[in-house]
Amino acid sequence: MKKLNVRAQKLDRLGSAIFSEVAGWKREAREQGLSVISLDIGSPDRPPEEELRGVLAAASLRSDTYRYPGTEGTLAFRETVAKWFKYRFGVELDPRSEILSLMGTQDGLAHLPLAIADPGDAALLPDPGYPVYGAGLAVAGVEAIPLPLLEENGYLPDFEAVPQAVWDRVKFMILNYPSNPLSATADLAFFEKAVHTARKHGVLLVHDNAYSEMAFDGFRPPSVLEVPGALDVAIEFHSLSKSYHLAGTRLGFAVGNREVLSSLRDLKNNIDFGVFLGAQEAGIAALELDMNAPKPISGLYERRRDVFVRALREQGWNVTSPQATMFLWARVPEGWSSRSFSQSLLAATGVASIPGNAFGAEGEGFVRLALVEEEEILAEAAKRVGEFVRGTDPWK
Incomplete structure (x- = not known):
């Protein structure tokens, strides 16, 4: 009897399923009692006007x-x-x-x-x-x-x-x-x-x-x-x-x-x-x-960018300040891959990011962080990152 086959081979060429994978990492972190700060998906956290x-x-x-x-x-x-x-x-x-x-x-x-x-x-x-x-x-x-x-x-x-x-x-x-x-x-x-x-x-x-x-x-x-x-x-x-x-x-x-x-x-x-x-x-x-009667949303994300970049730099992570979008593109510390840093950071601190290699081979060595939380939560995320990197001492 012919075996039922209901998956097209082309689906295997779709590339990384990292977004659903990170969602799984977040579930595991919550099960361990961590409060998760989701900076992985670029979904606006505020409603429309x-x-x-x-x-x-x-x-x-x-x-x-x-x-x-x-x-x-x-x-x-x-x-x-x-x-x-x-x-x-x-x-x-x-x-x-x-x-x-x-x-x-x-x-x-x-x-x-x-x-x-x-x-x-x-x-x-x-x-x-x-x-x-x-x-x-x-x-x-x-x-x-x-x-x-x-x-x-x-x-x-x-x-x-x-x-x-x-x-x-x-x-x-x-x-x-x-x-x-x-x-x-x-x-x-x-x-x-x-x-x-x-x-x-x-x-x-x-x-x-x-x-x-x-x-x-x-x-x-x-x-x-x-x-x-x-x-x-x-x-x-x-x-x-x-x-x-x-x-x-x-x-x-x-x-x-x-x-x-x-x-x-x-x-x-x-x-x-x-x-x-x-x-x-x-x-x-x-x-x-x-x-x-414009109410540009850019001001909100510019303020968040300023708070998050400043807080991360104070914690020792010298990230680049972006000129646009709702994302930070940050180089991971030496000795880490994109995936290992992103997964370890989430498991240790509850701060979720996306490994850079999910966006292509040239993204290896980076992570993407989304500015989709209020300023005080972004500051808390930076504090957790600082505690993580000092504990693993990756910056030296």
């Missing part, structure tokens, strides 16, 4: 909110995105063909390879980079070619170091600035170079700009679409999850090249029926609030 919750609540009570919303998003949502994009980046977009609503950026990034590439194609992915990039390629049967991001280069890729033979095989490349997990940033001059490179080699440039509104010290991250001619070769993903604490509503959008968005739309027309109408109305309210 009360007025946004009010919009969502009112929409949920209306009877017309529960019809199928349509894959591309309501015209009202797309028109508001177009207004916001013009306000924020000075870029004009056609809401009917150059904007597509998504169930968060992860939805679009995971499905994009299925829509624009075929099995056997290749793509360049940042290393370190967010795991969904590789997961989408694995499911689509597309080969992932790492694009190394090195500390000595400011975590910017060296396009010239990519062999021509690789460019000849690559269908698209993914960039992400401000970066998760690196918290690295890029200026408009870099994106001009990236657009030139994409045009030169005939590849699509995919930019994940989910953290565009979470920058510090006066820095305002640009959009790749600010580069003249970028619409010919680029698309960009944006999220309302982090910027407006709407993570649970699953709302984001893709903008840019209309042919690419048309392909993604065609795929999603066969997979889902779009984002809940109430979530889109909350998204409209969030973008309108940002344009008319």
Whole structure:
């Protein structure tokens, strides 16, 4: 009798299951009586503004909110995105063909390879980079070619170091600035170079700009679409999850090249029926609030960054202070691997982090810590880290 086989081999290529593994470490720590401080998952710990919750609540009570919303998003949502994009980046977009609503950026990034590439194609992915990039390629049967991001280069890729033979095989490349997990940033001059490179080699440039509104010290991250001619070769993903604490509503959008968005739309027309109408109305309210009475979330995370970085440095861990995102990317002490340090730190102190090698081979030797707790809890986390490292004496 044939044995039942219900697991696709492609799932074995999805890469690290570190997030669920760390969740298991946290369960074990709690069972040992530790109070866990979860700095592993980048999930906002605060709710959206009360007025946004009010919009969502009112929409949920209306009877017309529960019809199928349509894959591309309501015209009202797309028109508001177009207004916001013009306000924020000075870029004009056609809401009917150059904007597509998504169930968060992860939805679009995971499905994009299925829509624009075929099995056997290749793509360049940042290393370190967010795991969904590789997961989408694995499911689509597309080969992932790492694009190394090195500390000595400011975590910017060296396009010239990519062999021509690789460019000849690559269908698209993914960039992400401000970066998760690196918290690295890029200026408009870099994106001009990236657009030139994409045009030169005939590849699509995919930019994940989910953290565009979470920058510090006066820095305002640009959009790749600010580069003249970028619409010919680029698309960009944006999220309302982090910027407006709407993570649970699953709302984001893709903008840019209309042919690419048309392909993604065609795929999603066969997979889902779009984002809940109430979530889109909350998204409209969030973008309108940002344009008319802004309450930028970046200030919250900048304060948390300052508290946590200062406290960690006082404890002897000389971490780099990020210019953007909700993450610290920190080098582990000499003699530790990313995984051994992250697991031992959690087992000893209850402070949860993500090992850097979960984001790619170039992430070995680092851990990622998320600024998703209030300042006093971050200070407590730093104190525990200090006690741990002094007990193991890894800094000498």
